[in-house]
Amino acid sequence: MIHFMAFYFIQIFGMLAHHKLHYTITVENAKVYNDSWASIDSRPLPIWYDEAKLGIFLHWGVFSVPSFGASPAWGWYYWKVSGWQSWKDYMANNFKPKFSYADFAKDFSTEFYEPDDWADLFAASGARYMALTSKHHEGYCTYPTNVSWNWNSRDVGPHRDLVGELAHSIRSRTSMHFGLYHSLYEWFNPLYIQDKANKFQTNAFVKEKTLPELYEIVNAYKPDLIWSDGQWEAPSWYWNSTVFLSWLYNESPVKDTVVTNDRWGSDTLCKHGGYLTCNDRFNPKTHVPDKKWENAMTLNKGSWSWRRDTDISQFLTLKELLSTFIETISCGGNMLMNVGPTKEGTISPIFGERLQDFGAWMSVNGEAVYGSKPWRMVQDTMDSNVRYT
Ligand SMILES: *[C@@H]1O[C@H](CO)[C@@H](O)[C@H](O)[C@H]1NC(C)=O
Numbered sequence: 001m002i003h004f005m006a007f008y009f010i011q012i013f014g015m016l017a018h019h020k021l022h023y024t025i026t027v028e029n030a031k032v033y034n035d036s037w038a039s040i041d042s043r044p045l046p047i048w049y050d051e052a053k054l055g056i057f058l059h060w061g062v063f064s065v066p067s068f069g070a071s072p073a074w075g076w077y078y079w080k081v082s083g084w085q086s087w088k089d090y091m092a093n094n095f096k097p098k099f100s101y102a103d104f105a106k107d108f109s110t111e112f113y114e115p116d117d118w119a120d121l122f123a124a125s126g127a128r129y130m131a132l133t134s135k136h137h138e139g140y141c142t143y144p145t146n147v148s149w150n151w152n153s154r155d156v157g158p159h160r161d162l163v164g165e166l167a168h169s170i171r172s173r174t175s176m177h178f179g180l181y182h183s184l185y186e187w188f189n190p191l192y193i194q195d196k197a198n199k200f201q202t203n204a205f206v207k208e209k210t211l212p213e214l215y216e217i218v219n220a221y222k223p224d225l226i227w228s229d230g231q232w233e234a235p236s237w238y239w240n241s242t243v244f245l246s247w248l249y250n251e252s253p254v255k256d257t258v259v260t261n262d263r264w265g266s267d268t269l270c271k272h273g274g275y276l277t278c279n280d281r282f283n284p285k286t287h288v289p290d291k292k293w294e295n296a297m298t299l300n301k302g303s304w305s306w307r308r309d310t311d312i313s314q315f316l317t318l319k320e321l322l323s324t325f326i327e328t329i330s331c332g333g334n335m336l337m338n339v340g341p342t343k344e345g346t347i348s349p350i351f352g353e354r355l356q357d358f359g360a361w362m363s364v365n366g367e368a369v370y371g372s373k374p375w376r377m378v379q380d381t382m383d384s385n386v387r388y389t
């Protein structure tokens with residue numbers, strides 16, 4: 001409503017002004033986005049994003065407590081829905097029979113969390129932006145909120161604002177852009193389960209949970225990136241995604257700087273929104289996609305969050321990281337390199353070493369990286385591994 005009124009006001013004002021002063025207003029200067037995908041998709045991506053090339057992704061939450069098995073961020077789901085034997089055995093062998101996933105939260109201690117040190121490490125890697133999980137599919141919020149009662153970092157576990165503290169450190173110590181990951185869906189939220197049972201003809205979960213969180217993280221932390229996820233079970237009209245995005249682009253405190261991805265509904269992946277992520281570790285290699293894209297990948301091959309039962313073979317080498325990065329930027333992408341912090345709030349030295357080594361390479365080669373554009377050819381027909389930037 002407000003958008004339309006503002007639009008008409010500009011039109012009327014423009015007409016009056018034109019009549020009296022021979023003065024015209026170009027609507028482009030005050031472009032207003034409506035809640036159609038055509039309109040949302042027409043917004044130019046703020047240029048900082050393409051120039052940045054490298055970002056750091058962080059998966060941190062209650063799943064960092066069990067931190068066990070393949071992809072622990074999905075552990076609750078593997079245990080309760082998929083019924084993986086390894087999870088059933090781990091729980092049966094180590095915990096009392098009534099132990100629930102929620103009981104892990106009190107051990108999300110973060111007592112060694114030093115966001116200043118994290119910020120310095122990320123900046124040293126050469127990354128120019130980052131994204132931290134504000135909420136993953138388990139539903140736990142890593143910031144204080146009233147819409148996730150007793151399932152947020154103020155009420156249980158850290159008793160700290162993990163998001164706010166990192167936002168402050170990133171902004172006060174580095175020139176990186178601060179971003180947040182947010183999952184639209186939650187596996188076990190009763191409101192979501194009810195909406196799903198109603199074939200998404202009701203949207204109580206979106207109204208009472210997802211949207212309030214999205215507005216809250218934007219207003220409270222002013223992120224320059226919203227890395228949306230967990231969109232796949234329901235279409236974007238259920239999530240009210242374009243309603244939120246039109247607010248984000250027209251009125252929010254980050255309307256001129258914010259960048260978003262393409263995970264806003266089962267109909268949007270690789271198609272609508274800000275830049276494309278398509279699938280995890282997206283890397284087209286042989287062509288330059290029509291739209292700006294990102295290769296979201298993880299330094300620990302099989303896992304997005306910390307695993308206690310990991311070993312050195314699981315970590316990509318510096319050489320592997322650099323060839324993935326060069327492939328990515330040569331085809332016009334950015335690389336979002338993921339790190340999994342521990343429940344104590346530390347970043348394992350293996351991640352630290354990789355980031356520092358990456359940064360040493362960037363300090364020599366950064367001039368040919370930041371702000372670069374793909375060349376007119378991306379592949380040498382004689383050697384499939386040679387590409388030009
Ligand atoms: C929304 O914007 C699109 C693209 O600019 C336009 O085609 C469409 O008519 C607009 N819809 C409304 C209801 O204004």
Ligand SMILES: *[C@@H]1O[C@H](CO)[C@@H](O)[C@H](O)[C@H]1NC(C)=O
Nearest residue numbers: 144145146147148154216220
């Ligand atoms: C959350 O609830 C507390 C206690 O009722 C209240 O003091 C606080 O203002 C609320 N915060 C927000 C952001 O609504």
Ligand SMILES: *[C@@H]1O[C@H](CO)[C@@H](O)[C@H](O)[C@H]1NC(C)=O
Nearest residue numbers: 201202203237238239240243
């Ligand atoms: C959100 O989407 C639902 C359909 O799922 C629709 O009924 C509702 O009007 C939408 N809300 C807004 C604010 O557009």
